Amino acid sequence: MTREFTEAEVMIALCARLLEDQKTAFIGFGMPQVAAILAQRIQAPQLVQVFEFGAIGPTPLTPFVRNTMGGPSNCYRSIAWTNMNTIFAQAQLGLIDYGVLGATQIDLYGNINSTMLGADYARPKKRFPGSGGANEVASYCWQTIIIMMHERRRFVPRVDFITSPGYLDGTPSARERAGLPAGTGPWRVVTSKALFGFDPDSRMMTLLGVLQGLPPEQVLAEMDFKPLVAAAVEELDPPSAQELRILREEIDPARTIIGRTGKV
Amino acid sequence: MDVLVQGVGDFRFTEPDAIRAWMRERKRREFVDKTLTAAEAVRRFVADRDYVSFDFSSFTRGPLVLIREIIRQQRRNLWYCAKFTLMESTLLVAAGCCSRIDVGFMGLGETLNREVEEGRVKVTEWTNGTLTLRHLAGGMGVPFLPTRALLGSDTLTYSGAKVVRDPFGGKPVALVPALNPDVGLIHVHQADIYGNARCFGPGVSPLETAMASRKVIISADEIIDHDDIRKDPGKTTIPYYMVDAVVYAPFGAYPGGVPGLYEMDFEHFAEYHTLERQGQLKTYLDKYIDSVASDQEMLEQRVGLARLNELRRRATIREGYR
Numbered sequence: 001m002t003r004e005f006t007e008a009e010v011m012i013a014l015c016a017r018l019l020e021d022q023k024t025a026f027i028g029f030g031m032p033q034v035a036a037i038l039a040q041r042i043q044a045p046q047l048v049q050v051f052e053f054g055a056i057g058p059t060p061l062t063p064f065v066r067n068t069m070g071g072p073s074n075c076y077r078s079i080a081w082t083n084m085n086t087i088f089a090q091a092q093l094g095l096i097d098y099g100v101l102g103a104t105q106i107d108l109y110g111n112i113n114s115t116m117l118g119a120d121y122a123r124p125k126k127r128f129p130g131s132g133g134a135n136e137v138a139s140y141c142w143q144t145i146i147i148m149m150h151e152r153r154r155f156v157p158r159v160d161f162i163t164s165p166g167y168l169d170g171t172p173s174a175r176e177r178a179g180l181p182a183g184t185g186p187w188r189v190v191t192s193k194a195l196f197g198f199d200p201d202s203r204m205m206t207l208l209g210v211l212q213g214l215p216p217e218q219v220l221a222e223m224d225f226k227p228l229v230a231a232a233v234e235e236l237d238p239p240s241a242q243e244l245r246i247l248r249e250e251i252d253p254a255r256t257i258i259g260r261t262g263k264v
Numbered sequence: 265m266d267v268l269v270q271g272v273g274d275f276r277f278t279e280p281d282a283i284r285a286w287m288r289e290r291k292r293r294e295f296v297d298k299t300l301t302a303a304e305a306v307r308r309f310v311a312d313r314d315y316v317s318f319d320f321s322s323f324t325r326g327p328l329v330l331i332r333e334i335i336r337q338q339r340r341n342l343w344y345c346a347k348f349t350l351m352e353s354t355l356l357v358a359a360g361c362c363s364r365i366d367v368g369f370m371g372l373g374e375t376l377n378r379e380v381e382e383g384r385v386k387v388t389e390w391t392n393g394t395l396t397l398r399h400l401a402g403g404m405g406v407p408f409l410p411t412r413a414l415l416g417s418d419t420l421t422y423s424g425a426k427v428v429r430d431p432f433g434g435k436p437v438a439l440v441p442a443l444n445p446d447v448g449l450i451h452v453h454q455a456d457i458y459g460n461a462r463c464f465g466p467g468v469s470p471l472e473t474a475m476a477s478r479k480v481i482i483s484a485d486e487i488i489d490h491d492d493i494r495k496d497p498g499k500t501t502i503p504y505y506m507v508d509a510v511v512y513a514p515f516g517a518y519p520g521g522v523p524g525l526y527e528m529d530f531e532h533f534a535e536y537h538t539l540e541r542q543g544q545l546k547t548y549l550d551k552y553i554d555s556v557a558s559d560q561e562m563l564e565q566r567v568g569l570a571r572l573n574e575l576r577r578r579a580t581i582r583e584g585y586r
Binding site (some may be wrong): 128 | 324394
């Protein structure tokens with residue numbers, strides 16, 4: 001097998017590695033679904049996926065079919081089938097460990113925009129579909145993981161619109177002061193080139209790792225703000241032969257998700 | 265309670281006592297046969313300027329048969345609740361039926377985004393969870409419910425929510441106003457002629473939508489005997505007295521799937537996406553809605569028995585869906 005891979009494969013593999021077994025994870029649409037399945041096939045067979053339409057603990061059937069959010073293959077062999085109010089209540093209650101989301105735009109403090117671009121809300125330069133369930137996931141889950149393409153236009157000093165809350169203005173306890181559940185917030189940002197966390201004091205995004213072979217300066221150059229840089233930046237293994245085999249042969253042979261981005 | 269922050273978005277709100285009066289006078293407790301054709305149900309129960317809500321999505325157990333009929337009858341200036349919407353909000357806007365959307369998640373493709381950018385469709389920001397919570401409040405007969413979502417976000421700023429100091433614990437908490445849609449549209453696996461309805465599998469908010477809505481139209485893939493309801497009452501999702509009309513609609517969720525019955529039609533969605541990207545949704549609307557008199561005619565003439573049988577064949581996962 002060749003070890004060439006796509007940006008989506010990098011993001012999915014890096015995200016999947018973060019998900020520990022026997023934890024609960026609120027899974028968003030698309031790439032997060034594939035990352036959660038990959039984690040289940042490797043180190044986290046008992047990862048309990050939950051979805052906004054109320055499925056708890058499915059073992060999604062593969063091959064993964066894009067757009068099956070709520071369909072039988074997505075909900076296969078669940079523990080329970082509930083509904084949206086019930087599952088968001090459980091997240092609000094503190095039962096869900098991870099939230100895994102995609103995002104259009106993110107800023108230094110991990111605020112997420114999936115609503116609009118431009119300075120005037122009434123006349124957006126570009127409109128997007130909106131929060132969906134992302135605002136709840138980012139508000140309630142203990143550790144939110146955001147998956148996104150590593151592009152300069154997506155990493156901005158200040159998002160045009162806070163669809164889903166990160167650490168807001170970065171001041172101490174900003175989330176708690178707003179009334180958000182204590183101890184929650186963005187935990188990791190996974191991109192096609194790097195892995196970020198958030199500094200516990202300043203709440204600023206912090207470069208933790210870069211994909212093997214990439215100089216950190218190159219990663220930083222493709223962002224519109226300067227994140228903090230960890231004292232020791234980890235070198236991240238590219239997708240392994242095992243990860244690629246499972247992704248390409250078992251989960252997404254039609255390449256509906258893993259084939260949607262360019263090669264690294 | 266002091267209001268600390270107040271969203272600027274427009275929202276629908278009705279006093280709980282007005283809703284109680286409606287429920288007392290208009291929701292029939294008698295067991296009467298409520299079966300109607302989709303055309304008749306929409307004619308009687310969906311009016312211009314109504315606020316319309318629905319359950320699930322155009323991929324899974326969505327009431328597409330009723331959406332298509334609303335388009336066919338050219339309702340105008342609807343306010344649509346896009347709480348987990350995909351294709352149907354786009355179709356309603358493209359057909360000129362809908363001028364306001366509560367977002368949620370707005371829909372598939374760029375059509376709606378452009379309509380919003382150019383100011384032709386007005387939106388109020390919410391989230392999927394706060395929209396279902398608003399249905400819960402409306403369905404409970406209370407004026408609002410608290411939530412710890414929305415806080416700190418611009419989504420809140422452009423919603424109709426208010427942030428107050430929790431009178432018990434003292435921390436800020438968001439309140440969302442009750443929502444009582446004029447019309448609730450719900451597609452189910454099975455219903456009896458009175459409107460007792462069963463849907464299997466997870467749902468977005470079928471019961472809350474039925475409870476909150478002034479007028480409820482159920483479309484059902486299968487009509488079952490009332491006695492079957494009584495034999496297995498644990499399976500009832502929606503009791504009859506909330507329901508105003510029952511539409512027998514095999515493949516009513518098409519091109520979406522109904523779990524355990526038929527799969528979604530991926531080829532159809534591919535056709536939709538191609539036309540949507542080309543700005544040719546009028547072609548789509550004409551082919552599947554306006555040029556046919558009913559859903560049955562659409563299924564017979566535009567989809568065909570072979571395709572429908574194939575979608576049934578693909579629904580191999582049956583566990584839990586009966």
